[in-house]
Amino acid sequence: MVNSNCCCLSNNDFPIIFLLLVVGIITIIIVRVIYIIYRRSKLLYTRSTKPLSTLIVLGSGGHTAEMLYLLAVLQKERFKPRYYVAAATDNMSLQKARVLEDSLVDKAGIDLVGTAHFMQIYRSREVGQSYITSIGTTLIAIAHALWLMVKMRPQVILCNGPGTCIPLCAIAFLLKVFGIRWSSIFYVESIARVRRLSLSGFLLYKLHMADQLFVQWPQLKMKYPRANYVGRLM
CATH class of the missing domain: 1.20.5 (Single alpha-helices involved in coiled-coils or other helix-helix interfaces)
Structure with a gap:
């Protein structure tokens, strides 16, 4: 029954x-x-003596100049391997990064081959591109950023303003949310930004994606209290 x-x-x-x-x-x-x-x-420090894999996002013009200036004082043995990423249309920034890495080998007098890698990423939007067509290119850029992040698996991300960093930082944040990979994001706002953050800095600040955001002018600290004022770096 x-x-x-x-x-x-x-x-x-x-x-x-x-x-x-x-x-x-x-x-x-x-x-x-x-x-x-x-x-x-x-x-955000770690007591581990192991090197930290580091992603360095380069941008055209002054962005790259400022980033290379910051890298000059970076503890190279502490942050390696180093992955340099620039927009697919930006060859000059990667060339400058290669020159920097070559100079490190000459100064150190030791073999540092294999500690630096150079990559390019699709841009979400080119200068003058319409917003409608940029939807497709943005999706491609996000997919490419995901592939790069899975390939590099950085523990530290350094960026200072180029829009190229947004897809990479967004993917890094999502990987943290889903417990796949923890990447600490450090954003240094350009010295040219005196009164307000750049669009990249504003997004990382408002969306809480950056672990630490540094500004070089005191008025920016007053306007964005969660930022860290470090004075002018150049």
């Missing part, structure tokens, strides 16, 4: 279960994001 009191799910129950599942997933993601934002406010 079949028990007529058995509990069975009706078709009306599935939408409720699906809704509860979606709410549960969203809740977990929100809690994870809050945890990441909380943790990023803590000290």
Whole structure:
């Protein structure tokens, strides 16, 4: 005899279960994001003596000049391998980075071959490109950024303004949310930005994606209190 009191799910129950599942997933993601934002406010150093794989995002013109200036005082043995990434249309920045790395080999007098890698990434939007067509190129740039991040798996990301850094930082943040890879993002705003952050800096600041954001002018610190004022670096 079949028990007529058995509990069975009706078709009306599935939408409720699906809704509860979606709410549960969203809740977990929100809690994870809050945890990441909380943790990023803590000290980001590690006691491990192992080198930290580092992604360095280069931009055209003054962005690259400022970044190379910062790299001049970087502890090279501490941050390696170093992955230099520039826009696919920007060959000059990578050439300058190669010159820097070659000079390190000459000064150190030791073999540093294999500690520096040079890559290019598709741009989300070219200068003068329409916003409609930029939707497709943005999706391509995000997919390419995902592939690069999975390939490099950096522990540290250094950037200072080029829009190229946004897809990379967004992917890095999502990888942290899903517990796949923790990459600490350090953003140094350009010295040319005196009164307001650049679009890249503004997005990283407002979306809480940057672990540490540095500015070079005191008025920026007053306007964006979570930023770190370090004075002029150049």
